[in-house]
Amino acid sequence: MADIETSTVSEEGYASTSQVGEFDLQIDATDETGPNPNATLVATYASCYLPALRVGGSQRGEEDLGKIQIDASADLDDEDDLESIAFDVHVEADLDDETAADIAERAEGICHVHSALREELHADVSVYPGAF
Known part of the structure; x- marks a missing residue:
């Protein structure tokens, strides 16, 4: 098993949500819904x-x-x-x-x-x- 595991999902467009441990991190290539x-x-x-x-x-x-x-x-x-x-x-x-x-x-x-x-x-x- 890896020391760090994350899961990143995008339903559509350029925004994604990464699950990092117990935290959700919103990242958006277009800077609309996150950095x-x-x-x-x-x-x-x-x-x-x-x-x-x-x-x-x-x-x-x-x-x-x-x-x-x-x-x-x-x-x-x-x-x-x-x-x-x-x-x-x-x-x-x-x-x-x-x-x-x-x-x-x-x-x-x-x-x-x-x-x-x-x-x-x-x-x-x-x-x-x-x-x-």
Whole structure:
């Protein structure tokens, strides 16, 4: 059995509902009934990076970073594929530049989404026509 299993269904159009554990996640390629897949990936990346930043802070002896806000932005290429992602990370704790840079670097090594964003983990796709 896999460590993570999801089920994604679309009755029609470009919107889908993914069952992730006990949660439903609405994603819509047209941004009408939910965020599009690229926006969802960017938000997921930021949502993973933020707690990784807290762990990186703890490893560096900074136990209380206070409030953290990540303003993420992304650029798309001509085919609407993600071309670049940038995080503006706002941390309540007063850190010097060296400590902030070290914590940010540690967070990259801790964040599972950061680690997953490479070609070797592209989906292995199987298509089953006429399944319904």
